[in-house]
Every structure is written in structure tokens, then in C-alpha cells.
Amino acid sequence: MAKIFCVANQKGGVGKTTTTVNLAAGLAKIGQRVLMVDLDPQGNATMGSGVDKRKLELTVYDVLLESASVAEARVRSDKCGYDVLGANRELAGAEVELVEVERREKRLKLALAAVDAEYDFVLIDCPPSLSMLTLNGLCCAHGVVVPMQCEYFALEGLTDLVNTIKQVHANLNQDLQIIGLLRVMFDPRITLQQQVSEQLKAHFGDKVFNTVIPRNVRLAEAPSYGLPGVVFDPSARGSVAFVEFANEMVERIRKM
Ligand code: ADP
Ligand code: MG
Numbered sequence: 001m002a003k004i005f006c007v008a009n010q011k012g013g014v015g016k017t018t019t020t021v022n023l024a025a026g027l028a029k030i031g032q033r034v035l036m037v038d039l040d041p042q043g044n045a046t047m048g049s050g051v052d053k054r055k056l057e058l059t060v061y062d063v064l065l066e067s068a069s070v071a072e073a074r075v076r077s078d079k080c081g082y083d084v085l086g087a088n089r090e091l092a093g094a095e096v097e098l099v100e101v102e103r104r105e106k107r108l109k110l111a112l113a114a115v116d117a118e119y120d121f122v123l124i125d126c127p128p129s130l131s132m133l134t135l136n137g138l139c140c141a142h143g144v145v146v147p148m149q150c151e152y153f154a155l156e157g158l159t160d161l162v163n164t165i166k167q168v169h170a171n172l173n174q175d176l177q178i179i180g181l182l183r184v185m186f187d188p189r190i191t192l193q194q195q196v197s198e199q200l201k202a203h204f205g206d207k208v209f210n211t212v213i214p215r216n217v218r219l220a221e222a223p224s225y226g227l228p229g230v231v232f233d234p235s236a237r238g239s240v241a242f243v244e245f246a247n248e249m250v251e252r253i254r255k256m
């Protein structure tokens with residue numbers, strides 16, 4: 001049975017997509033069967049996995065509207081070693097189109113159930129909002145991975161996300177929990193980042209992953225080559241950290 005994780009944080013530019021594609025590549029590298037689902041109309045995780053979003057005939061949009069199955073719409077990224085259920089601009093329309101339909105927040109959950117046995121991990125890259133798309137992600141997930149930059153407002157932004165997760169847990173998905181907070185783009189030379197990091201550990205204890213993802217330019221360069229950093233430059237510090245994080249995830253779900 002696949003373990004399904006959303007990578008979510010309603011702030012933009014915090015490292016969700018980078019985390020999703022590099023964790024997917026890291027898990028694939030250590031032998032896990034992975035499906036990466038792009039739930040952001042920007043399609044960055046799709047492009048960053050070597051799949052051209054403009055050339056896709058079927059995407060997660062078709063799956064949400066039940067005009068295609070996951071098996072029909074997914075594509076294989078050979079370079080990255082995982083499957084991709086891609087997204088493009090069309091997905092922005094789903095938000096409106098889903099308003100009219102039944103079970104609208106459960107569409108993705110139902111669709112993923114059909115491929116459950118084929119994967120060890122399903123990773124969902126969420127858009128920077130707490131929208132119907134994110135809700136579809138949260139409804140099917142066992143856990144949420146929250147990437148965070150250790151900056152002054154980091155904790156404040158977390159409150160909304162934590163409340164949304166509590167509501168989804170209470171009303172729609174009793175499996176849902178925050179599996180962990182991942183410190184990303186970390187620069188240990190910056191005192192404030194160290195302080196916020198300590199605050200995070202004080203507040204959230206072992207919900208904070210041990211692995212820390214450093215700020216690393218190779219991770220930022222990789223998307224322009226259509227690759228996760230882990231594939232683009234495996235020896236870069238950021239890539240090594242993401243493989244370490246993949247191992248920590250495998251370890252953590254054993255205890256779930
Ligand atoms: P989000 O999906 O939350 O909007 P992204 O993953 O797209 O965020 O990251 C925002 C920007 O930060 C991108 O340009 C990305 O390449 C860069 N970035 C993300 N993580 C790192 C990192 N660890 N080191 C350096 N740059 C990073
Ligand atoms: Mg993104």
C-alpha cells in the first residue's frame with residue numbers, strides 16, 4: 001500500500017516544489033516506487049521532473065474531472081526514476097469546475113486508490129494556497145511534509161496551515177497528520193536562522209525532521225535543466241541532503 005504525502009505550505013517560494021521533486025528522486029534512488037503528483041497549475045514540478053507540461057495530452061486536471069484515470073494520465077520520467085502525474089495551466093480551471101460536482105474534495109483520493117499497489121510513495125506538490133486543489137491533496141494524504149525557511153514570520157504562517165490540517169482531520173480525513181517540518185534553504189551562518197530553527201524544535205519537538213536542507217545553488221539551477229538536483233548533480237550538498245531526507249522518510253513511516 002502506498003503512503004501518500006502532501007508537500008504543503010500556503011506561502012509561495014518556500015521550497016515546496018524543490019522538496020517534492022528532490023524527495024521523489026531521492027526515494028527512487030534508494031529503491032522506492034514513486035508517483036509524483038503535481039497539483040499546482042504552474043506545473044513547475046512537472047517541468048522539474050523532465051516532463052514538458054505543454055506537450056501533455058492528459059494531466060491531473062483530467063483525473064480530477066474524471067475524464068481520465070491515473071494510469072492513463074501518468075507518464076514515466078526515465079531520467080528521474082519516478083512516475084509523474086503532471087499539471088499545466090488548465091488545472092487552474094478545475095477550481096471553478098469542481099464547485100459544481102459531488103465528492104469534489106475526494107476526487108484525487110478515489111483516483112489514486114486504483115494505483116495504490118503500484119507505489120511505495122505518492123508525493124503531491126501543492127499550490128501556494130489552501131484551495132480546493134490543496135484540499136484534494138490533503139483528503140488523500142497520510143501525512144503532510146511542511147517545508148519551512150527559518151525566517152522571522154515562519155511560525156506565524158504555520159498557524160493557518162495547522163488549523164486547516166486540523167479541520168481536514170476532523171471532517172474529511174482521519175489519517176491526516178503533519179508528518180514533519182523540513183528546514184530548507186538553511187544557512188547556518190545566519191544567527192536568526194539558527195534561532196528560528198531552535199524555536200521550531202522547542203515548539204514541535206520530533207515533528208521537526210533531523211535532516212536540514214542547506215541553501216545550495218545547484219538545487220536552484222537544476223530546474224532549468226528539467227531535473228531535480230538529486231539527478232542533476234548528485235554530489236552537491238543539497239542533493240546529498242535530500243537523499244538523507246529520503247532515508248529519514250522511509251525510517252519515519254516505518255514507525256507510523
Ligand atoms: P515553492 O514551490 O514553495 O513556490 P520552490 O521550490 O519553487 O518553492 O522554490 C523557490 C525558489 O527557491 C526556486 O527558485 C528554487 O530553485 C529555490 N530553492 C529552493 N530550495 C533551495 C535551496 N535549498 N537552495 C537554493 N535555492 C533553493
Ligand atoms: Mg511550487
